[in-house]
Amino acid sequence: MSGKAGSTINRRTFLKALGAAGIAASAGGAILLPGNLLVMPHSEGFLVVDMGKCMGCGTCMTTCSLTHHGKASLSLSRIQIEQNSFANWPDDITMSICRQCKDAPCVSACPVNANHVDSENGMVRRIDPDRCIGCMQCIAACPYLPKRLQWDPVQRKVQKCDLCVDTPYLKEKGGPGNTQACVKVCPVGAIAFIDKMPDQKSPHGYEVNLRGKGWEKTGGSREDLHSKS
Amino acid sequence: MFGFTGKILHINLTTGTSKTIPTEKYKRWGGGHGMGSALFWDLCEDKTITDGRDSKNVVCIATSPFSGTNVPSAGGRCEVVGVGVGLYPVSWFTRSNFGGRFSATMKYAGWDAIVISGKAAQPVWLDIRNDSVNIRSAKDIWGKDTKTTQESIWQTVEEETETIDGWQQLPTPKGSGYSTQKPAVLAIGPAGENQVATACLVHDAGNGAGQGGFGAVWGSKNLKAISFYGTGSVEIADPAALVQARFDAKEFYAGDVDNPDASHWGPFGKPAKPVLFCDEPSKKRRTQSCQGCINGCRGRYDIGYGNEVSCQETSWYSSFAQKWVKGDKQKASAIIMRSGELCNRLGINTYPLGEGLHWLEHLYHEGLLGPDKAISSSLDWEKIGSPEFAEQFLQAIATGNDIGKDLIDGWVQAAYKWGREEDHKTGKLQFPYWGMPEHGYDPRAELEWGFETIMCDRDMNSHCFNWIFWQANISILFGQRPFLAADKLAEIVTSKLAPYVDSPAALDYSTPNMYSDDVMQLTRWHIHYSRFWKNSTLLCDFRWADLFNTHTPDSHGATGSEKAGEHVFWNAVTGDTMSLADGLEIGKQIWALDNAIWTLQGRHRDVVKFADYIYDQPFTKGELLPFFFWPCRDEKGEWHYQDVMRRSLDRDKFEDWKSRFYTLEGCDPETGWPTRTSLAAMDLAFVADELEKNQRIGKEG
C-alpha cells in the first residue's frame, strides 16, 4: 500500500472478506489483513444528486458513455436516470449513482481484484477491464436497485462509475479532484461532486438539495425533498 | 457508419410484413426530413394523392445522426413526413416534428427510421425491441387515450421482459442487453382513430407531432402505436470532440439556471424554465426536457396533472379560462393545464384550437352556431372557458361529433362547408396559409415566417429570426434600449448567413425593402437551414439557430461557431468535414425534392398564395399589439428598430418575388416546377424522370 493511500484512511473499516481461496492479498488500495479482514480506505470523492432538479435530459448518461466508451448509450452509462413522464414530481425521476460505498461489497466480491480500490486515483472503486473476467459477482453483490454496475454485452465485462478516472474521450483529466463529465455537462446542475462521504445509513444520503436562489427566481421550489433524519 | 445505425425498418401493414432497408442509400440526406422525403419518393407508388388518409400514403418517422447523442437540444427530436390531412386547398406532402426520447430509443434499438405503408385489416401496434419486430393486435388499446395506451404498452413489454437486478434484459445479436428505461411509445388517441384532420401523434406526456394531421394518417392505417425498446449505442466518429463541444455549448452560450439573468438574449441564452401561457400550477416542479436538451421548456408537477403541458397547449384555452374565472390566475391555470393535458391524451393538435375557438365563439354570438342554428351544435357555448366546456368541446373534436363533425376535414374546409368563406378571406378566421392558423407572427410584418410558409407546405414554425422580434420588442415594451442596436444586430445575424447573404440589408424588413433580393436570400437561407439543420439533423427549433447570444463578448451565437456550431457537432458525430453552408446545400436539395412531390400532387405557382386578407387588409394584429418593431434602414440608410405594422402584402410585388424565388431555386418561374437541369445538378435526375413522365417538368430558362 502506498504512503499516500495510507494517509487517506480516516476511518478504518474492517470487512469480512470473501472466503474464497485464492483471493489476492491486496485489492488495489484495500488491504487484506490476517483473518480475511479487508481494510478499505474511503473514496476521496462522491457524486450526489438532486432528484427534484434533474431535467431528465439524459445528457449525463450519454456523456458518461461517450467519455468512457466513445459511444452514445444509455445502457452503458454509469449513472442511470429513470423516468415516468406521467408520474408526479419528484417521483417521476430517479437518479441512480454508484455510491463509492464505504465497505464496497462489489470490490469485496470480485474474485480477481479487477474491481478494486484505486490508490492512484483517490481511492475510487473501479474495475480494471483487463482483469475483469465477466463473472458478474460484483453486480450480484451490489445492494442497490437498479444495480450500480453495468454489464457491457459487447466487451462481456462489467463496468462501474470511476468518477471519470478512465475516460479516453475526455480531453481533461478526470477522477476525484478533477473533472466528472456528468457533473460538468448537466445543464441544470443536478449532479455534484463532493469529497466528504455522505451518510451511509440514510436511504437518501446521496440525495441533496442543489436548488439555489436562482432556481427560485425561475419559479421553482427550493424545498427539501426529504426531511433530514 | 458513424452516427447512423445502418438500418431502416419498412413495415407494410397491408401484408403484415417487415423488411430492412440499408441506410447507406439515404445517408446523403442527413436523416430526419431529408431521409424521409427520399424514402417517401422511393416507396410511395402514387405521389399524386392529396389526402393523407389514402391507404397509398407512406409515412416515415426518421431519426438523425444526432438522435441518441448529447448534441445540445437535438438528441431527442424526431421527424415525421408523409402526405398530410386537413391542409387547404391541398393536403401537401408535409412534415411534423416532436421531441422526447423516441428517436433516441429508435437508434438504441438499431434503427435510423421506420417507414409505414399500406393499411392493416385490424388495429395494430408495432412492438420493436432491438432487432425483434412484431406487428401486434391493438384490440385492447384501440379507443384508449394516449396515456393509457402508453402505460398499457409499457406494462406489456415489462411483463414480457425479464427484469434482473432492476435492469430489463433484452436479446441483442451479441447476447443480452440491459436497460433501466421504459420503452418509447408514439401513439394516437381517439382523434387519430377517428381520422380527425387535427389529430396528432403523442409520445410520453407532452411530445406531439401536431401539424400535418399525422394522427389521422395513422388512424386511417389502423396503426395505434409504435413502441421502440433498445439497448444499443450510437457509434461516434470523434467522441472527445463531441464531448468538448457540448461542454463549450454550456460554458459559452447557454443560460445558467442557477444564475438566471433576464437581460440575456438568444435561444441558447435563456435558462431552463417551463414556457406557459398561465401561472405555473405549482412551484413544486422540475423543468423537464427532451433527451439531450441544453435548457428545457416544460414542467412536471406534484399535483397530478399538467405534466409536460406547455407553450401552445397552454395558450389555446387561456383567454377563455381566465374570463371564466374572472382573472383568478391559479384557478385559470388549473383549467388551462388540465385542458392542455386532455388535448395530449385525446391526441389533438392544439394549434388550430385557439384561433379556431375564437371564430366559433364569434359564430355563436352572431346567432349562426348553436342548438337549432344553421351550424348545429348542442355544446353549452354559454360556458365557454369552463372546464366542462373544454371537456365537451375536445371530446366533440376528437370523436367527430357535434361541432367536430364538420371540423373533421379541417377548419378552413368547415368554413367553406358552412358558407363562411368570407371569414377566411377577411381574416375573421385568421388562417392565412395552407389552412393553418396564424402563428403569432403575421406574414405582413415578420416576412420570413410568411414567405417560407407559403413556399413550403405548412406553418413554418421556425423561430431562428423570430428571436429578433422578442429582443427588440420586449426591451422597447419595458422602455429600455434593446441590448443590441439594430445595425449591430443586423451585422451579427447576417454574418451567419453565407453564402446566401452578403449584406446586412437582408434583415431590413422596411416596406421599401420587403420584396428585395436581400430579404429573399435570407428567406432562402432559412428554408434551407430549416430543411437540413432543423428538420433533418433534428436540432430543436426552440434552441437553434443561435444567431445572436448576449452571453458571448461579441454577441455572436453558437451557430456556425468553431466551438459549438452545427457543423462541429455534425463532424464530431459522423466524421464528415462538412461546413454550415454544406448543410444548406443539402437543405436546398431537400426543398427541391419536396417541391417535386408537391408538383406531382398538383402544385402550380398559382395556388401558392396567402388568404386574401393578407393582401387586402393592413396588419394590425387584430389591434392586439401597438407595434411590431424590427431592424430597418431609413431613407438615409441608417438602422433603427422600426414599427412594421399597418401594412399589407402587395399581390403583384409578391408574385414577382415568387418568380425570382423559383428562378433561384432552379424552377420554372411560370409554373414553379423543377427543371431537369437543376435537378440533375443536384444528382436528382431520377426525380426529373418521374416529373417528365407525369408531364410536370419545368421549362428550362
Next chain:
Amino acid sequence: MKQLSKQKAKTLLEPVPYSQWLSAGRMLMPSGIHKHLLGSLSEVHWFLEPTSKSLPSIDFDRLADWLETTIKDKHIAGEVRHTAEVSSSYVETCKMVYELVGKRISEAEEVLNNAHS
C-alpha cells in the same frame, strides 16, 4: 372629480355584449401573441395584472376609446390617455392603468355598496 352616480357605477361594472368586446392579446416568448377579448372593466383590470409569465398586449389608444364609447367612462378614458402619454414605457403604462382601473372599480363598488346600506 365628480362623485359617481349609482347608475353610472352600475354601468361601469356591467359586462358589455360580445359585439362590443375589445381585442387584446397576451404575448409569451417565443410562443407568440394570442388573442384575448375583453368584455368588462373588471376584465381589463385582471387582464393587466402584472405576472412574470407573460405580458398583456393591448393598444392603449384603442383601450381609451373603448372605455369612453363602450364603457361610457370619459374620466377613466382620459386618465388612460394621459398615462400612456406620460409613462416611461409600455410596461409602466400597463402597471399604471392596472392601478387606475382598479381604483375606478373600487369607487364604483363603494358607491353601490353605500347605496345598498
